[in-house]
Amino acid sequence: MARLRVAFLGPAASFSHQAAAEAFGKTSAELQPCVSFAEAFAAVQQQTADYAVIPCENSTNGSVVQTLDLLADRNGLYNDVKVCSEYYLTVHHCLLVHKGSFPSGWAGYDGSITKLYTHPQAWGQCDTFLSRYFKGVERQDVSSTSKAAEIVSKETAERGAAIASRFAAEHHGVDVLQENIEDRADNTTRFLILRNVLAERTAQLAVEQAATNFAASHKTLISFTINHSSPGALADALLIFKAHGLNLTSINTRPSLKRAWQYIFFVECARTPTDENKDAVSKVLTGLRNVTESCRDLGTWEDQSSPSRG
Amino acid sequence: MARLRVAFLGPAASFSHQAAAEAFGKTSAELQPCVSFAEAFAAVQQQTADYAVIPCENSTNGSVVQTLDLLADRNGLYNDVKVCSEYYLTVHHCLLVHKGSFPSGWAGYDGSITKLYTHPQAWGQCDTFLSRYFKGVERQDVSSTSKAAEIVSKETAERGAAIASRFAAEHHGVDVLQENIEDRADNTTRFLILRNVLAERTAQLAVEQAATNFAASHKTLISFTINHSSPGALADALLIFKAHGLNLTSINTRPSLKRAWQYIFFVECARTPTDENKDAVSKVLTGLRNVTESCRDLGTWEDQSSPSRG
Numbered sequence: 203m204a205r206l207r208v209a210f211l212g213p214a215a216s217f218s219h220q221a222a223a224e225a226f227g228k229t230s231a232e233l234q235p236c237v238s239f240a241e242a243f244a245a246v247q248q249q250t251a252d253y254a255v256i257p258c259e260n261s262t263n264g265s266v267v268q269t270l271d272l273l274a275d276r277n278g279l280y281n282d283v284k285v286c287s288e289y290y291l292t293v294h295h296c297l298l299v300h301k302g303s304f305p306s307g308w309a310g311y312d313g314s315i316t317k318l319y320t321h322p323q324a325w326g327q328c329d330t331f332l333s334r335y336f337k338g339v340e341r342q343d344v345s346s347t348s349k350a351a352e353i354v355s356k357e358t359a360e361r362g363a364a365i366a367s368r369f370a371a372e373h374h375g376v377d378v379l380q381e382n383i384e385d386r387a388d389n390t391t392r393f394l395i396l397r398n399v400l401a402e403r404t405a406q407l408a409v410e411q412a413a414t415n416f417a418a419s420h421k422t423l424i425s426f427t428i429n430h431s432s433p434g435a436l437a438d439a440l441l442i443f444k445a446h447g448l449n450l451t452s453i454n455t456r457p458s459l460k461r462a463w464q465y466i467f468f469v470e471c472a473r474t475p476t477d478e479n480k481d482a483v484s485k486v487l488t489g490l491r492n493v494t495e496s497c498r499d500l501g502t503w504e505d506q507s508s509p510s511r512g
Numbered sequence: 513m514a515r516l517r518v519a520f521l522g523p524a525a526s527f528s529h530q531a532a533a534e535a536f537g538k539t540s541a542e543l544q545p546c547v548s549f550a551e552a553f554a555a556v557q558q559q560t561a562d563y564a565v566i567p568c569e570n571s572t573n574g575s576v577v578q579t580l581d582l583l584a585d586r587n588g589l590y591n592d593v594k595v596c597s598e599y600y601l602t603v604h605h606c607l608l609v610h611k612g613s614f615p616s617g618w619a620g621y622d623g624s625i626t627k628l629y630t631h632p633q634a635w636g637q638c639d640t641f642l643s644r645y646f647k648g649v650e651r652q653d654v655s656s657t658s659k660a661a662e663i664v665s666k667e668t669a670e671r672g673a674a675i676a677s678r679f680a681a682e683h684h685g686v687d688v689l690q691e692n693i694e695d696r697a698d699n700t701t702r703f704l705i706l707r708n709v710l711a712e713r714t715a716q717l718a719v720e721q722a723a724t725n726f727a728a729s730h731k732t733l734i735s736f737t738i739n740h741s742s743p744g745a746l747a748d749a750l751l752i753f754k755a756h757g758l759n760l761t762s763i764n765t766r767p768s769l770k771r772a773w774q775y776i777f778f779v780e781c782a783r784t785p786t787d788e789n790k791d792a793v794s795k796v797l798t799g800l801r802n803v804t805e806s807c808r809d810l811g812t813w814e815d816q817s818s819p820s821r822g
Contacts, residue, residue: 261772264765267574388772430761437754444747451740452775453763455574462571462698463817465762507773 206231209242209251215348215373222255225289254396261390285501287395297380298364308380319350320365331383419505426497442489446482516541519552519561525658525683532565535599564706571700595811597705607690608674618690629660630675641693729815736807752799756792
């Protein structure tokens with residue numbers, strides 16, 4: 203069988219690339235960089251990729267609205283795209299330097315770095331470390347943390363350093379001078395893994411999932427729109443989940459763009475699978491069709507978050 | 513009585529400034545520009561401003577997460593700040609030129625504009641007009657639409673034009689060459705008006721509200737956090753609104769930042785006020801205290817959206 207093709211948001215060595223590599227294996231899958239989330243969705247719809255790995259939520263910054271807007275699929279471009287799994291990536295930043303430029307490592311660091319490169323978001327995520335060791339050092343914004351690592355890999359004259367992942371360091375062949383320099387050790391991004399429901403070769407999930415455990419919770423994502431002039435319509439829709447034993451775990455909304463102040467709701471719900479509730483999702487969908495204007499099953503998958511989440 | 517002080521997000525002639533001027537009157541109130549939403553919240557908490565006018569939601573782009581994060585008030589900085597009204601501003605863009613530079617107006621426009629200035633978001637909002645009349649013309653991003661109008665007001669040598677509001681045109685003394693050049697005529701931003709609940713001088717609302725109409729709906733905003741390990745807790749919380757006759761009109765979530773994947777929920781609900789439901793909000797709050805970890809009443813105000821919303 204041909205290698206699996208997995209789409210991710212580029213450039214190479216981005217956090218999306220790292221998530222794709224960890225979820226599917228760097229060598230066993232063909233990882234395809236995309237220039238936008240829309241390109242990754244289209245690749246799955248058109249089956250030029252078997253899977254896409256898309257960030258949907260960060261534990262500090264919240265939901266990724268571009269991903270919600272693509273899942274909303276207001277123009278029906280991605281009819282066959284569904285979520286089949288998820289992957290949690292803890293975001294660790296490192297201080298990266300040109301290969302061999304600091305042979306004695308961080309312990310022997312002499313304060314000679316004169317310029318720092320990273321994506322604008324990363325400065326704030328490493329504030330404590332940077333204030334302590336790099337106060338007043340020139341900072342240059344670049345388009346991605348991976349790009350920062352690349353710049354440092356190529357420089358010869360300057361004493362620059364990049365803030366990026368260990369994955370980017372390995373990709374660009376630079377040294378890690380110090381690791382885990384982020385303020386929040388628990389900063390985590392959740393990625394959704396998408397497949398085309400019509401594709402036979404991905405009917406059997408290829409992702410390395412946590413050992414199958416009958417107690418593992420199953421998550422389901424459903425989107426719907428309601429008639430906003432009908433009082434109680436949203437509460438009625440949410441009640442249906444409860445009536446069938448599905449626990450609401452998150453709710454997101456995006457403008458419907460059909461009429462101002464009307465929304466597409468994204469409800470994620472969970473259940474511990476039992477014989478009794480194995481039809482719960484289809485029963486919920488049937489119930490929702492009676493109280494919503496439109497609704498869509500966006501997929502069911504096994505919870506991959508740590509057991510400590512409860 | 514001293515003039516009312518109203519805080520808004522600057523610079524002068526921003527859309528927030530326009531909303532503040534329309535809601536409170538340009539001359540009857542002292543409008544105070546702030547450099548951030550946080551500064552505007554702090555001004556209300558410390559009573560250096562009587563009101564703040566803060567964008568919370570755009571009909572095309574969705575919720576303003578910075579505003580939700582300030583309403584979440586995770587560090588208890590804005591204990592006395594509540595919503596007391598709202599204001600809807602339809603976003604219209606105009607093509608602005610240096611005063612007197614095109615005396616025959618748009619009908620006689622000769623194609624001589626060589627450079628366009630605006631905020632990056634506005635290019636996409638005026639795509640149809642720009643593709644038709646300004647294909648290939650150089651574009652320069654600036655920090656605000658108001659800044660674009662200011663640049664055009666000062667230029668002497670170049671033939672530049674700005675995309676900004678009529679309000680910005682009047683503020684900076686430039687000519688409107690063409691108006692309503694936006695793609696979507698219904699692009700509207702909703703602003704929340706905040707006050708300090710301890711301030712006596714704002715106990716009587718100063719905003720010009722729609723003529724009081726007993727059928728006008730009252731909106732209420734409530735935030736809460738739940739124990740995520742308790743199945744059904746979110747559904748139980750939402751049920752309480754329904755039980756007391758409050759219609760859920762929107763739900764937003766932000767990370768709690770206490771623990772990953774736990775959220776602060778913002779529920780907006782509405783009721784047509786009657787004698788029977790006049791205590792509904794306090795009853796909902798009492799009910800929520802039994803099923804949430806924390807909850808907060810963020811205010812009640814009269815719906816200012818057009819009656820056609822239903």
